[in-house]
Amino acid sequence: MTRHLPAWALAAATSAAALMPASLHAAEIEWLQWFAAENTGGFYEELVADFEAQHPDITVKLVTQPFGKVRESIVTDNAIGVGSDVLGLNMPWTTEFLEIGILEPLDDYLARDDNSFETDQLVEAPLGKIDGKTWMVPLNAFPFVMHVNMGLVEQAGFDAPPSSWDALAEQAAAISALGDGTSGLGMPFSSQPPSNGPILTFLPLLYANGGRIMDGTTPDFDNPKVVETLEFLQQLEQSGALAPGAASRTGGVDLEEFIAGRTGFLISPGVHSSSITSRNPELDYTLVRVPSNGAEAYRVHGWEIGISADSDNKEAAWTFVDYLLSPEVNARVAKASNALPGNLAALDTVRADADATLVKQMDILSGDTPVEEMRQSPKAAASWSLMTEELQSMLRGDQTPAEAASAVQARWMDLIQ
């Protein structure tokens, strides 16, 4: 478990095991996640209690971290040998964690006959093999959509949300021109951690343009589609369609300004619709597919689950994962977050009493291609942070879209050396 650490740490880990009476109990597992911090209503505590009632021989300890720290915590815990058994994950962390050897390959578990779910019913993106193996399973899924403030759209003289880039550019500029602190669209390109604005806004636009940034696990950023999409961003900026201060705009501010009714459009996960409607019921709100420039693809995001390679209770851990993926439980999890289920067999249950925005997401996205590329990137977090820096510089006018694209490409190549 700690074979890469020197003797003192080994002693540390062993004595830790001895000192923690709980770990003597063969079937206590820890579940490290941030979901219970996102949903403070006690849903996950109840879920765990329900599981324990069904499996009296297993206890689950809910270890909740703030989202911004989960990735670091998993690595730190692993280095000391106190990693949790079941891990809440995000797809972009996959390759990084593989290199450190944190994750247990799940292929054997998925191949079992007695699972409560069908593997081919799961949302596909997280299952895609890297190094020939599958490393995580989807708890739920959040497709990226564009949220629309219809009030502003109409005020600017349009009667329908944009579905193409051209329409988006025209409407966004018109909404910014309304003044009084309104903007067409926000680009949250702040360097403040997690500094991931481009993957929230730029990638969905790129995918709707039919572009990609990875070739397998190799960066491929300086391709014409990327440059074209960057040029579109630049055009939006130059026409005044973007909210001012992209370089200090955080995802949080981007969302809040939309909820406050000051932004026409917000490109973000569909899951935001519940916060939008609950926090500002007066907003004339709808959501649409991210405006397309020819392609029908969307960026998919979600909460994933994996098992720690160092876990002493992998069987119990899988029992718990299996429980989470069963259509009935998975439907509950999806509803609790107003998201789509990771197990598509639960889709109908979710749809049954889903709110209008969720139903709309399902309809919009039923035919499009889901894309998630960051999981292939060997250094995802560093990659998007560099992308943020170059995009800031491009929007500031310090470099052209083509220069930005090749700068990102060069720095990414540098990064994976």
Add this chain to the structure above:
Amino acid sequence: MSRIEISNLVKMYGSHKALHGIDISIQPGEFCVLVGPSGCGKSTTLRMVAGLETISGGEIAIGDRVVNGLRPKERGIAMVFQNYALYPAKTVRGNMAFSLKLSKMPKAEIDRRVNEVAEILELTPLLDRKPAALSGGQRQRVAMGRAIVRDPEVFLFDEPLSNLDAKLRGQMRAEIKRLHQRLENTIIYVTHDQVEAMTLADRIVIMRDGRIEQQGTPDAVFHDPDTVFVAGFMGSPPMNLVDCMVTPGGLRLGGTELACTLPEGLRAGDRVTFGIRPDDIRPAADLPGGVPVTLPVDLIEQLGTEKLVHFRAGPHELIGKTGGRVDLAEGTEQRLAFDMAHAFFFDAETGQRIR
């Protein structure tokens, strides 16, 4: 009341030798004053007796005990500091009772002693004040009271009066003297003020550069100095000290010939330091047995009962005395007499007395 025996005391600060082997023997009840200029080692000696400085060599005994390794509180001493060092957070009573409390004395006894000492020092009305609310003289008395309540075998005073003005200093000096008469403890008292030394001491130890120049009664060190340093240090105004040439008939003082008998062994042409106290230079009329000289008067200082008369003898300036009513004019030639019976001669090189 204890005797104090200091033998061959050495103090090193790193490689710097601050004390070069001091020997002092103080009798029980004796008032011993260590005096000397700044840096002479007198405070260091005192602090070594107190136990505030480590002893680099030699021995200190108080009573029958060698105290070298003992902690200050085990030495049976009490000390009064130049800066008083009163505990600012405690009242006068608290300050005075502090050491007694530390020695676990019963409360009633502490109160009795503190009240008694406060009475002696007229501190009774101030007992509940904090030091910040006291005048300089009052603080000084509290500092003394703090030492007295302990009824120690030995009192140590480290320049206790140097922060007071001249008048208070005079008063406190008398008070200390009276206290000593009353308590009869052994006292070591450090000062750089030779007047304090003369007035207070039973024994004066004059120190210079970490060595003892001379020790003895005030009379002895004043009237019979062993070295030119002691001669110059004791007395105010200081002794006239002049480098002279020995002549066949006496001394050449500036341009003037001073006829006198010299100690044996001095021959014409030798250089010698000639010393004479201002009291022994008088107008010729007042001193019939003296050696008469005529010199110009440079400056007159009126002190009231007497006058200090500054004369010029070639390159040298000499001070003499007249009665306060004697009428002298600056700038005039005056006929003076030197009382050569009380003249001193010192080796011009070593400063040692030539008898």
Add this chain to the structure above:
Amino acid sequence: MTDAAAPRHVVDEERQRRWRQAAIYAALALVTFVMVFPVLWMISVSLKPTTETFSLPPRLLPDDLHWGGYAKVLTDPKFRTFLLNSYLVGLAVTGLSLVIGTLAAFGFSRYRFFGDRVAKLFVITTQMVPTITLLIPYFGVIVFLGLYDTLWGLVLTYLTFSLPYAIIMMNGYLDTIPKDFDEAATIDGCTPLGVLVRVLLPVALPGIISTAVYTFLLAWNEFLFALALTRSMDMRTVPVGISMMVGEFGLKWDEMMAFSVIGSLPVLILFMLVQRFVVSGLAAGGVKG
């Protein structure tokens, strides 16, 4: 001075004094307003629904005060646990730092000894490595000691951060106290420890207070180690609780600010109580300088 001039002079002086007082109050009010304004804004955010925080024009007070953030924070027992943990850890760290730090500071201030500068350098050096790089190996030590996921682990951790500061600060304050007190107390029969406790500490009270405030706030504000070294909700502190409100999909601005404000109130009151001991004249009259 004529008879007529005397009273006028007094009146002038009085008037001048009042003007001075008024000027000082005015200056204080102005700078305090400027410095405290960001905190007022926090309170404002805590009393607004988040939509209002982001609406234009910005307003300090909403039409209807929104107590939702406070209600949520005050009713959820989790937050009480966070507060209690933070106070416990903060007070324990403060107490231990003061005792251990003052002893060491006394050693540095009052003695010259072999290795004193090396020891001091070591003490300071421990604070020179960015703590984030120490995190992982330090984490190992805490696990080794069996203090993982305990408040004692946090206390010990913050002690390692605060001790060097406590030592250096107390050393500075003790250095301003004349050594005459030590000598007098030694003659009076104090042991060195007695000198420190009975004589120097009462005089150093303002320094002790500011060291205590520093130490407490260091523990109170620390986040990275609090997060890494605990994992049960029962062991978490206020900064961790606050960071939990910064979610993947949005931020509970009203709750976050409400919790910050509520959590800080006792700290503020504590400070109000102890700052009274930061008064002058504690050493007055002790020595003639």
Add this chain to the structure above:
Amino acid sequence: MPTAPVPTPTPDKEDAVTPSFRLPTAAGTPYLFLLPGLVILGALLSVPLYKVVEYSLYDNVIVERNPTFVGLDNYRDILGDPGYWSAGFNTIVFTVGSVIGHMIVGIGLALLVNADIHPRARTFFRSMLVLPWIFTAVVVALNWQLLLNPFGLLNYVLDWLGLITEPLDWLGNPDLAMWSLLVISTWRGYPFIMVSFLSGLQTVPKELYEAAEIDGAGFWHKFWHVTLPQLKPVIFGVALLDLIWTFQLFPLVWLTTGGGPGRATEVLSTLTFRLAFVDFEFARAATVAVSILIISAAFTVLYLRNEARRL
């Protein structure tokens, strides 16, 4: 009694030769006083400190199970990286700027709240002015982001006053970000100086001010010639601590700007964090950490030498 050429009593300078008062008990005494502190620091931190130095000599520590020893390669890489030097430069700007800001504001406010005013008012002002210190860094950072947002209060007020026509992006404009950060850091850090200095002020004997007043000294004169010299030990100690503290201040910078825009506010501590937890290059992070250690240690040796001279 004749008092003519009696030398005026001056305090004996003999003690000037004495290096320092020693409490002359058993030779081990000072070590006993230091023992608890040194044991705690030594036991808890010497292993981690050693590990950090060791990490810097290996490649792929923590990430790899068997990291390879690479000697000083990491140092060569880091020293050859312009990003390191620009972060170093930013660190100096940030540290020096912050410490100056802390000192000026902290000392100024300490003098102001030390004024002779009603005790209740004094308590009120002192407590209010310490507020910036008692909020955790996350909250401070987020709150300032709100205030400095292009649509935030500051821009609104400046616009209302007619001082600007376009909202300024205080944290997103590379020319403004460091200045904004310095303002935030000053706001956040001055209470420490204020409280420490305020405590120090109380130890200055009133007599010294009275003496200076008799000499006709004004406010500044008293400050320069009485207050500052008297508080030197406190100021030096506090300044050293503040310097070390600010030199590696991490959460505030990271949470406020994340080192951006670009790397305009990247300091060595955020670079260290970025290397460790964004890039998972722990060896390089350790290398930067050791370089910080060396710089700070050199500085501290200078400081201690200077302190020894003052004693």
